[in-house]
Amino acid sequence: MAKIVGSASTSHVPAIGGAIAKGLQLDPYWKPFFDGFLKVREWLVRQKPDVVVVVSNDHGLNFFLDKMPTFSIGAASTYTSGDEGWGIPVIEPVRGDPDLSWAIINHVVEAEFDVTTCQEMLIDHAITIPLQLFWPDQSPPVSIVPIGVNTVQHPLPSAARCYKFGKAIGDAIRAHDRDLNVLVVATGGLSHQLDGERAGFMNPEFDALCLNSLIGDPERITGYSTRELVELSGTQGVEILNWIVARGILGQTNVSEVHRNYHIPISNTASAVQVLECA
Ligand code: DHB
Ligand code: FE
Numbered sequence: 630m631a632k633i634v635g636s637a638s639t640s641h642v643p644a645i646g647g648a649i650a651k652g653l654q655l656d657p658y659w660k661p662f663f664d665g666f667l668k669v670r671e672w673l674v675r676q677k678p679d680v681v682v683v684v685s686n687d688h689g690l691n692f693f694l695d696k697m698p699t700f701s702i703g704a705a706s707t708y709t710s711g712d713e714g715w716g717i718p719v720i721e722p723v724r725g726d727p728d729l730s731w732a733i734i735n736h737v738v739e740a741e742f743d744v745t746t747c748q749e750m751l752i753d754h755a756i757t758i759p760l761q762l763f764w765p766d767q768s769p770p771v772s773i774v775p776i777g778v779n780t781v782q783h784p785l786p787s788a789a790r791c792y793k794f795g796k797a798i799g800d801a802i803r804a805h806d807r808d809l810n811v812l813v814v815a816t817g818g819l820s821h822q823l824d825g826e827r828a829g830f831m832n833p834e835f836d837a838l839c840l841n842s843l844i845g846d847p848e849r850i851t852g853y854s855t856r857e858l859v860e861l862s863g864t865q866g867v868e869i870l871n872w873i874v875a876r877g878i879l880g881q882t883n884v885s886e887v888h889r890n891y892h893i894p895i896s897n898t899a900s901a902v903q904v905l906e907c908a
Contacts, residue, residue: 630806632803634810636905638813641758644895650717669902682878684874684875684878697782698745698777698779703725709722710752711752720760723773724771742797788851791873794877795875815875816871818868821863822864832863836862843905847876886905
């Protein structure tokens with residue numbers, strides 16, 4: 630049976646792709662950020678994941694404001710990275726796992742989550758950057774199943790709904806009849822706001838509350854309304870919804886935090902990486 634080993638979740642900021650391309654990992658601005666991934670890489674070597682279920686939000690490559698699925702699931706055998714106009718390099722195509730994708734899709738639809746199934750899906754910086762951070766010197770030794778959450782066009786799914794969606798995905802993975810080590814990855818957040826009067830807004834206190842509650846008390850953040858999340862974490866900080874889905878996937882099992890790094894700012898974002906290991 631498939632086994633969920635834990636989660637490694639991280640912020641995604643296009644500028645990170647630029648820093649990787651220019652080799653700026655030791656630059657004083659970037660070092661405190663990139664150093665946060667050394668422990669993650671060691672942990673990944675020990676966990677040997679076969680598949681990454683990656684929860685993120687599309688930033689306009691697949692869906693735009695005219696068509697915006699609340700939840701989407703990729704079911705492709707290959708995912709190609711697309712040019713979003715940030716000037717960052719695209720990466721080599723990444724393998725999919727259509728078998729696991731369809732197992733998840735069938736299970737969550739049965740559980741009354743009416744998802745958009747995507748047999749073609751481009752991947753953007755929200756997926757390519759975490760893969761480059763986790764496996765900097767090689768093409769990722771994993772296949773991926775991308776889970777998309779609308780964190781962009783209101784109305785957004787509630788935090789409570791995202792948590793339940795994650796639980797349904799986790800049940801599907803644990804029922805999947807193949808010996809796979811599955812790693813869960815959420816990308817995005819933490820607090821940031823790119824537009825409007827509060828552009829540049831970040832909230833370290835709320836970010837700490839989120840990271841702490843994701844360990845042992847996820848219900849603490851699922852109680853916030855979307856409006857409260859926007860107020861507390863910024864218009865793009867609502868990407869924390871991806872992390873809530875990921876925590877739902879880990880389920881009720883005891884999880885322990887094996888690593889965290891928090892660094893302000895990377896571009897306009899309070900950046901975080903957190904590794905949670907399932908007991
Ligand atoms: C930035 C952050 C994001 O989450 C994103 O998708 C794009 C840009 C930023 O801080 O620059
Ligand atoms: Fe983003």
